[in-house]
Amino acid sequence: MAAALAGVAFFVMSVALLGVWPGRVLDRQVRAMSPDRPLGLTAGEERGRAIYGAEGCAYCHTQQVRYVEADMRRFGAPTLAWETKFDYPHLWGTRRIGPDLARAGSVRTDDWHFAHLFAPRLVVAQSVMPSYAWLFDGAPDRPRQGARDLVAYLQSLGRARELAGPEGAARARQGCDCPDDGMAQMAFASPLNASPARARPRGSDVPAWSGRVDDTRGRQLYAANCASCHGARGAGDGPGAAALAPPPSDLSAHEYAAARVADVLWNGVAGTAMPAWRDYPPADLAALVTIVRGFHASAEAAGPDGLVAAGERVYAANCVQCHGQDGGGAGFAAAELTIAPTSFRTQRPAMAQSLRAVRDGVRGTRMASWTGRLSEPEIVAVAAYVRSLFAADGGR
Amino acid sequence: MSNVEAEPRVETGLVYAHGLAALLTLFLSVAFGILASIQLLAPDTGAGVASLGWGRVRYAHTQGIMLGWLANAFLAFLYHAVPILTGRRVTSARLGRWLFGVWNLMIVVPGWILVLAGVSQPLEWAEFPLVIDAFVVIGLALAAVQFLPPFFSRGLESLYVSGWYVIGGLVFTLLAYPMGNIVPEVVPGAEGAAFSGLWIHDAVGLFVTPLAVAILYFVIPAASGRPIYSHFLSMLGFWLLFLVYPLNGTHHYVYSVIPMAAQRTAIAASAILGVTVILVVFNLLMSLRGSGIVPADPALKFVATSTVLYLIVSVQGSLQAQMAVNQAVHFSDWVIGHSHLAMLGFATFAAAGGVVHAWQRIPWARYNARALTWSYWLLLGGMAMMVTSLTAAGIVEARLWQSDAPWIDSVLAARPFWVLRSLSAIPITAGFIAFLGGLMTGPRGAGLRAIRPAMHIDAVRDTSLPANPAGEPA
Numbered sequence: 001m002a003a004a005l006a007g008v009a010f011f012v013m014s015v016a017l018l019g020v021w022p023g024r025v026l027d028r029q030v031r032a033m034s035p036d037r038p039l040g041l042t043a044g045e046e047r048g049r050a051i052y053g054a055e056g057c058a059y060c061h062t063q064q065v066r067y068v069e070a071d072m073r074r075f076g077a078p079t080l081a082w083e084t085k086f087d088y089p090h091l092w093g094t095r096r097i098g099p100d101l102a103r104a105g106s107v108r109t110d111d112w113h114f115a116h117l118f119a120p121r122l123v124v125a126q127s128v129m130p131s132y133a134w135l136f137d138g139a140p141d142r143p144r145q146g147a148r149d150l151v152a153y154l155q156s157l158g159r160a161r162e163l164a165g166p167e168g169a170a171r172a173r174q175g176c177d178c179p180d181d182g183m184a185q186m187a188f189a190s191p192l193n194a195s196p197a198r199a200r201p202r203g204s205d206v207p208a209w210s211g212r213v214d215d216t217r218g219r220q221l222y223a224a225n226c227a228s229c230h231g232a233r234g235a236g237d238g239p240g241a242a243a244l245a246p247p248p249s250d251l252s253a254h255e256y257a258a259a260r261v262a263d264v265l266w267n268g269v270a271g272t273a274m275p276a277w278r279d280y281p282p283a284d285l286a287a288l289v290t291i292v293r294g295f296h297a298s299a300e301a302a303g304p305d306g307l308v309a310a311g312e313r314v315y316a317a318n319c320v321q322c323h324g325q326d327g328g329g330a331g332f333a334a335a336e337l338t339i340a341p342t343s344f345r346t347q348r349p350a351m352a353q354s355l356r357a358v359r360d361g362v363r364g365t366r367m368a369s370w371t372g373r374l375s376e377p378e379i380v381a382v383a384a385y386v387r388s389l390f391a392a393d394g395g396r
Numbered sequence: 397m398s399n400v401e402a403e404p405r406v407e408t409g410l411v412y413a414h415g416l417a418a419l420l421t422l423f424l425s426v427a428f429g430i431l432a433s434i435q436l437l438a439p440d441t442g443a444g445v446a447s448l449g450w451g452r453v454r455y456a457h458t459q460g461i462m463l464g465w466l467a468n469a470f471l472a473f474l475y476h477a478v479p480i481l482t483g484r485r486v487t488s489a490r491l492g493r494w495l496f497g498v499w500n501l502m503i504v505v506p507g508w509i510l511v512l513a514g515v516s517q518p519l520e521w522a523e524f525p526l527v528i529d530a531f532v533v534i535g536l537a538l539a540a541v542q543f544l545p546p547f548f549s550r551g552l553e554s555l556y557v558s559g560w561y562v563i564g565g566l567v568f569t570l571l572a573y574p575m576g577n578i579v580p581e582v583v584p585g586a587e588g589a590a591f592s593g594l595w596i597h598d599a600v601g602l603f604v605t606p607l608a609v610a611i612l613y614f615v616i617p618a619a620s621g622r623p624i625y626s627h628f629l630s631m632l633g634f635w636l637l638f639l640v641y642p643l644n645g646t647h648h649y650v651y652s653v654i655p656m657a658a659q660r661t662a663i664a665a666s667a668i669l670g671v672t673v674i675l676v677v678f679n680l681l682m683s684l685r686g687s688g689i690v691p692a693d694p695a696l697k698f699v700a701t702s703t704v705l706y707l708i709v710s711v712q713g714s715l716q717a718q719m720a721v722n723q724a725v726h727f728s729d730w731v732i733g734h735s736h737l738a739m740l741g742f743a744t745f746a747a748a749g750g751v752v753h754a755w756q757r758i759p760w761a762r763y764n765a766r767a768l769t770w771s772y773w774l775l776l777g778g779m780a781m782m783v784t785s786l787t788a789a790g791i792v793e794a795r796l797w798q799s800d801a802p803w804i805d806s807v808l809a810a811r812p813f814w815v816l817r818s819l820s821a822i823p824i825t826a827g828f829i830a831f832l833g834g835l836m837t838g839p840r841g842a843g844l845r846a847i848r849p850a851m852h853i854d855a856v857r858d859t860s861l862p863a864n865p866a867g868e869p870a
Contacts, residue, residue: 001548003560006638007567011602014642015575019594022646022658023587029653030586053518056451066651068723070798081653084585092589094520094596094648096727097436099803120439126804128436130450131443183656196802224804279802 026081032175034082035164041086041156048153051146053091060129062093063102063157067183075100076194078187080172083161098129103158103193111364112273113151114140115243122240125228140243162192197275199268202340206266209282218287221280234295244273245364246339252295253353255390260346261289271339300351303384311385314378327389339365348390354383404479408758410492414472415751417500419832421464426825428457433818437811447512455511455523461739462521462599463532464504469747470607474543474562476754477614481559482546495538502531519592521599522577529577536570557630558610564638565606572598586653594645600738601641608746609676612699615753616683619696625682633676640669647717650726663717670714677707693847694768694834695756698749701776705741709734724798729810730790737783748831755835756843764838765846767830774827782820789813
């Protein structure tokens with residue numbers, strides 16, 4: 001009889017002490033620290049969450065940034081209780097084979113996610129993630145409802161706290177009322193999202209590097225990280241390229257200023273599948289800059305002066321609003337665009353590339369085809385003009 | 397004492413049936429595990445077939461091991477042990493057939509089908525969906541009705557410690573299972589996680605451990621013919637385990653947002669648990685004196701090794717619950733190594749020992765001691781290989797995660813260890829095949845003949861009884 005009592009009494013005690021009581025504390029915390037009306041999940045995102053659960057995603061990817069420096073460095077601010085209050089059941093996870101996803105929502109674009117789900121090794125060459133091609137109709141740009149829902153769910157991760165903004169953080173800090181609790185304060189001390197792949201605005205604080213550049217290391221890094229999108233020889237024809245919009249740049253068709261490549265590696269290209277690569281040290285990134293610039297074929301002659309002058313007039317009439325008067329990509333309309341317009345001062349396209357961009361547009365961006373609006377001579381002229389704006393020192 | 401038989405009848409048919417079911421479900425569960433391990437090395441294995449996706453296969457593996465292999469093995473052992481511990485028959489053979497049917501045909505098989513079809517719960521140790529959970533509760537209730545009344549019928553004056561563990565384990569699990577499977581579905585996020593953490597530990601600590609320790613306490617004296625070293629220590633260990641184990645659960649969420657007081661309680665309880673297990677294992681090892689480091693009897697081999705593995709895994713657990721260690725190895729392969737040391741090491745060896753012990757005493761069952769000895773060594777070697785490689789992988793991953801290295805480096809660094817882990821499948825599978833051979837080949841009744849000299853038994857009934865393992869009153 002006493003044995004049965006042991007079973008019941010100690011069960012009740014453990015549930016009360018380690019289940020009910022912490023639950024009450026957490027409930028109070030959630031109410032005190034949560035924004036007034038945090039955004040929950042849409043029906044589609046809920047369906048995606050169910051797929052995430054059924055496929056065992058939580059057994060490879062956690063959704064729980066711990067109050068631990070190593071976690072905060074890689075993933076960002078520790079997960080607060082209210083952030084998972086919509087999860088029935090929670091998906092905190094107990095194993096990380098892949099990275100934590102608690103704040104994955106603002107890191108990658110949809111096209112990257114579709115490519116990654118369809119065939120992970122298209123975009124992460126050494127990934128061990130299983131393929132979810134059965135969620136698609138044969139290609140990453142033909143997702144079925146399940147893939148759409150799953151990507152919608154992934155893009156919702158960490159969103160609620162981002163939307164709550166600084167006001168939400170202030171309220172949470174106030175609600176916490178814990179100025180002496182060192183661990184609790186960690187939730188407010190770090191950047192909200194520290195994912196090393198998260199794209200930042202063009203030009204943000206690229207670290208300098210003036211040391212030796214290791215070409216062998218650069219080639220290894222390129223093969224391991226870049227070739228799956230940009231192709232083995234940088235021609236934008238990697239296995240993952242077809243799935244992405246905008247497609248990966250043809251690195252061999254551009255002459256790049258060193259500062260431009262450094263900026264792209266350090267900040268990514270916001271709005272595209274090109275992530276930042278902040279988990280590589282500056283020495284490695286410098287090596288990559290050398291490799292990327294080395295793909296460029298030999299220099300082409302500039303166009304005849306008359307052509308360039310004619311192109312300048314076409315440019316002034318059609319292109320300045322996005323690409324800016326000096327071709328630096330900061331036209332007055334540029335602020336409205338998700339993907340920053342190309343700066344011709346830091347990269348010079350080859351003539352064929354330039355013509356292609358003007359004639360056909362750039363798929364997945366707001367650069368439309370100008371074939372209907374410009375005559376062929378005008379197109380040729382402006383394509384030659386933009387090639388004359390390059391400043392090899394990467395002037396802004 | 398009117399309903400206490402001098403030679404209580406054991407339902408040998410049900411021992412046999414559950415033993416077979418245990419092995420069948422074991423082979424399938426191991427196959428799922430091997431597939432999952434290969435998919436980490438060759439991720440496109442099974443690509444295109446949704447029901448062979450890594451996540452679903454992993455769910456099928458863990459639930460199959462717990463509810464298929466271990467549960468069936470424990471049930472087989474209970475059919476043998478409860479009549480001997482109580483001197484009474486279990487409630488009913490007909491109920492036994494229902495329990496067998498519910499457990500294997502309404503829980504394990506449909507559970508597998510559903511999780512592979514994508515119907516599941518993403519909760520550790522609770523992956524079978526709610527509809528199956530309902531049947532598990534029914535099954536546990538049936539088991540309680542089958543095995544508990546013999547303990548409670550009037551006239552039983554003293555109870556050997558194995559009986560305490562059986563009662564405690566069955567009652568606790570009946571309560572804890574619905575808690576772990578249902579509460580996180582209705583209580584969201586962090587609050588639900590607190591209950592999840594409790595269940596993750598209760599599944600191992602209050603379902604598997606009591607029944608496994610019941611086996612250890614039963615088989616050691618029964619197979620060696622000597623009484624347990626100390627009844628006092630055995631009862632002290634019992635009460636401490638049931639007090640301390642349930643308080644461990646939150647150690648699965650160290651450094652999370654769950655209140656620090658709860659985390660610290662769990663960490664302290666984890667340390668105390670290590671000490672408690674040292675006490676229990678001391679008692680068991682002292683009881684093994686004279687049997688040699690590797691005893692001759694196959695059941696005793698498994699059980700003696702299980703005892704040592706129990707000590708190792710518990711001390712490891714106490715260590716990894718401490719915040720400094722946890723901070724580094726949480727989420728890494730170290731934890732997978734730990735769980736396999738517990739489930740493939742401690743629990744499987746105890747279950748194997750219990751099944752073999754009960755099997756030896758079925759007069760019409762085949763028995764092959766040589767195959768069982770092969771099985772023991774193959775399983776020991778395979779398990780050691782697996783656990784060592786995963787623990788090493790965990791340490792490597794932990795170091796890389798602490799550094800600035802890109803995440804993919806930790807995946808690449810784990811690869812050679814994963815290869816070793818997948819290779820360990822060879823001795824492990826061979827060991828289980830040999831185990832099957834040990835129970836399915838060899839002459840009928842060879843088990844009884846093997847044990848009789850040690851047991852000084854003259855008469856043979858439907859099941860032969862060892863000397864009463866209780867010895868003295870509790």
